[in-house]
Amino acid sequence: MLLRMSTLLLKTLREEPADAEVPSHRLLLRAGFIRRAAPGGYTWLPLGKLVLDRVTDVVREEMAAAGGQEVSFPALLPREPYETTGRWTEYGDDIFTLQDRRGADHLLAPTHEEMFALLVQDLTSSYRDFPLLLFQVQTKFRDEARPRGGLLRGREFLMKDAYSFDLSEAGLTEAYGRMRLAYQRIFERLGLTHTIVSAVSGAMGGSASEEFLAAAEVGEDTFVGCTACDYAANTEAVVTPAPAGLPAAAPDLEVHDTPDTPTIASLVEFANARALGGRTDWTAADTLKNVVVTVHHPGGKDELLAIGVPGDREVDLKRLNAVLAPATATLFDDFESRPDLVKGYIGPQGIKIRYRADPRVAPGTAWLTGANEPGRHATNVVAGRDFTPDDTIEAADVRAGDPCPSCGSGALTIRRGIEIGHIFQLGRRYTDAFAVDVLGADGKPVRPTMGCYGIGVSRAVAAIAEQHHDERGLIWPASVAPADVHIVAAGRDGQVEAALQLGATLARAGVRVLVDDRPNVSAGVKFTDAELIGIPRSVVVGRRLAEGYAELRDRRDGTRQELPLVDIAGVITTEVG
RNA sequence: CGGGUAUUGGCGCAGCUUGGUAGCGCGCUCGGCUUGGGACCGAGAGGGCGCAGGUUCGAAUCCUGCAUACCCGACCA
Numbered sequence: 045m046l047l048r049m050s051t052l053l054l055k056t057l058r059e060e061p062a063d064a065e066v067p068s069h070r071l072l073l074r075a076g077f078i079r080r081a082a083p084g085g086y087t088w089l090p091l092g093k094l095v096l097d098r099v100t101d102v103v104r105e106e107m108a109a110a111g112g113q114e115v116s117f118p119a120l121l122p123r124e125p126y127e128t129t130g131r132w133t134e135y136g137d138d139i140f141t142l143q144d145r146r147g148a149d150h151l152l153a154p155t156h157e158e159m160f161a162l163l164v165q166d167l168t169s170s171y172r173d174f175p176l177l178l179f180q181v182q183t184k185f186r187d188e189a190r191p192r193g194g195l196l197r198g199r200e201f202l203m204k205d206a207y208s209f210d211l212s213e214a215g216l217t218e219a220y221g222r223m224r225l226a227y228q229r230i231f232e233r234l235g236l237t238h239t240i241v242s243a244v245s246g247a248m249g250g251s252a253s254e255e256f257l258a259a260a261e262v263g264e265d266t267f268v269g270c271t272a273c274d275y276a277a278n279t280e281a282v283v284t285p286a287p288a289g290l291p292a293a294a295p296d297l298e299v300h301d302t303p304d305t306p307t308i309a310s311l312v313e314f315a316n317a318r319a320l321g322g323r324t325d326w327t328a329a330d331t332l333k334n335v336v337v338t339v340h341h342p343g344g345k346d347e348l349l350a351i352g353v354p355g356d357r358e359v360d361l362k363r364l365n366a367v368l369a370p371a372t373a374t375l376f377d378d379f380e381s382r383p384d385l386v387k388g389y390i391g392p393q394g395i396k397i398r399y400r401a402d403p404r405v406a407p408g409t410a411w412l413t414g415a416n417e418p419g420r421h422a423t424n425v426v427a428g429r430d431f432t433p434d435d436t437i438e439a440a441d442v443r444a445g446d447p448c449p450s451c452g453s454g455a456l457t458i459r460r461g462i463e464i465g466h467i468f469q470l471g472r473r474y475t476d477a478f479a480v481d482v483l484g485a486d487g488k489p490v491r492p493t494m495g496c497y498g499i500g501v502s503r504a505v506a507a508i509a510e511q512h513h514d515e516r517g518l519i520w521p522a523s524v525a526p527a528d529v530h531i532v533a534a535g536r537d538g539q540v541e542a543a544l545q546l547g548a549t550l551a552r553a554g555v556r557v558l559v560d561d562r563p564n565v566s567a568g569v570k571f572t573d574a575e576l577i578g579i580p581r582s583v584v585v586g587r588r589l590a591e592g593y594a595e596l597r598d599r600r601d602g603t604r605q606e607l608p609l610v611d612i613a614g615v616i617t618t619e620v621g
Numbered sequence: 622c623g624g625g626u627a628u629u630g631g632c633g634c635a636g637c638u639u640g641g642u643a644g645c646g647c648g649c650u651c652g653g654c655u656u657g658g659g660a661c662c663g664a665g666a667g668g669g670c671g672c673a674g675g676u677u678c679g680a681a682u683c684c685u686g687c688a689u690a691c692c693c694g695a696c697c698a
Contacts, residue, residue: 063627
């Protein structure tokens with residue numbers, strides 16, 4: 045490959061685009077890899093397309109190595125299959141739907157579980173056809189409420205989705221493990237530093253689930269790690285350890301007048317000022333905060349739910365919604381309609397709606413909490429004695445320093461990452477929905493179980509840019525760079541010709557070459573553009589050409605070395621391998 | 622979907638308070654000069670100010686409504 049910048053469709057931007065915030069978005073725009081074409085939709089320019097294709101190639105190679113077979117479905121699909129599995133309504137507003145000229149409903153697929161299950165139903169009939177691993181690289185559509193960060197969250201994006209079909213749990217587990225390894229290899233080859241975290245499987249349904257998160261400050265996913273062990277999990281998946289040991293028996297419940305104390309802060313201040321219960325060392329953690337939410341079920345029914353968490357914690361709506369999925373929750377605020385719920389003074393004793401408590405509110409623990417009357421609170425309210433929650437719930441926020449649920453000795457740390465891959469064992473949700481059965485060895489029908497494995501390919505390009513750049517521009521890993529070498533003809537006097545000649549030699553040897561042969565562009569501009577574009581290795585054909593020398597530069601560490609021009613092709617060909 | 626900010630040539634911005642028919646830098650075109658770190662000189666092309674109404678002799682500037690984008694939050698792979 046030999047690309048000449050004199051004819052390349054490329055325009056680098058000297059100034060920062062006003063509406064790009066995150067580094068990957070800014071740099072990909074400035075370096076001329078992408079252009080915004082629609083809200084949440086980007087055009088791949090020649091340099092960007094080269095990177096995207098190289099990333100896709102890595103993914104394809106590893107999928108094939110893991111035994112995957114590539115297929116490709118339409119992105120435009122009819123309603124029926126998604127109606128059958130319930131996702132037409134469950135996915136709700138996030139699906140792009142449209143009607144054809146006859147008024148029939150269609151959708152632009154957000155993922156393709158239905159189609160893969162139907163394809164397997166169509167083309168298999170015997171246990172001999174299994175196991176099966178299929179994948180595709182396809183444009184997906186989601187009507188994101190808020191596209192952001194350029195390629196990080198678009199409404200149209202490139203995704204690799206793979207699906208395994210097995211007839212036994214052991215087979216599924218094996219396929220899952222194989223894909224997990226393939227993913228690690230892929231992200232390693234892409235130069236993406238990542239962490240595998242336990243996750244919840246979201247709208248797709250399913251059980252065992254792990255996310256691959258690329259470490260990045262701009263990442264939308266918060267996850268936790270442990271200071272002592274290798275535990276890592278999405279905050280939604282963090283399980284709160286119940287306090288160890290039974291607390292001492294508390295005295296009887298006592299109700300106190302606590303006027304004007306509708307918040308935890310005001311309550312603690314009041315309690316200490318008046319030595320409530322003889323104590324002056326009350327903290328927010330001694331109080332029990334009860335938050336009322338409205339739970340919206342997909343069917344359309346609403347239900348009130350009260351959630352009890354220690355007063356020093358907030359209810360984390362992300363965690364709560366993960367627990368309640370597919371139902372969703374919003375904060376309840378229409379207290380006028382419910383006189384039994386006294387805002388600011390709610391207590392779990394005798395509450396008339398469903399009540400679920402944080403695991404820290406374990407049986408035997410005593411709390412300072414609302415007395416369900418305006419201006420009154422109660423002390424020594426003991427879980428299991430004065431009230432019994434309907435259930436526990438993981439809704440309290442997770443904080444750095446919380447004890448690790450895995451080893452118990454370490455403390456949790458909080459980090460941010462970009463979700464670049466998600467794997468999970470789907471089970472039979474989709475094969476059940478379509479009654480996908482094949483004949484087993486014993487002559488009886490067997491129903492395949494599915495695994496689902498996704499990689500955001502276009503998002504991965506952004507993630508790579510996030511992890512590989514400096515103040516001057518992008519620095520692509522060699523595995524995905526738009527070219528292996530960037531040859532800069534610094535000036536005149538035959539330098540352009542020499543650069544093109546070197547480029548041609550390298551291209552014949554199978555090296556991907558970008559030559560800056562632009563006439564009437566100063567060397568300074570060319571150097572700056574080369575650093576912005578970020579090809580890891582460059583050759584400057586310039587002032588020492590007359591002596592037969594050129595300069596080899598390393599974009600990452602900035603080192604330069606002068607080499608005889610006649611040796612350069614050999615050196616580079618060897619390095620590129 | 623809630624809150625905030627913004628919308629003026631390809632990009633980045635000024636002008637709006639105090640209405641008089643649009644300007645700067647970069648980029649682009651042509652000529653000259655220059656050629657190892659985002660040159661210089663000269664001559665040009667290109668917008669009627671997000672959209673729709675309204676006020677006014679006159680609106681980028683004032684009023685009303687709408688749209689879009691970005692940021693924060695909600696939601697989400």
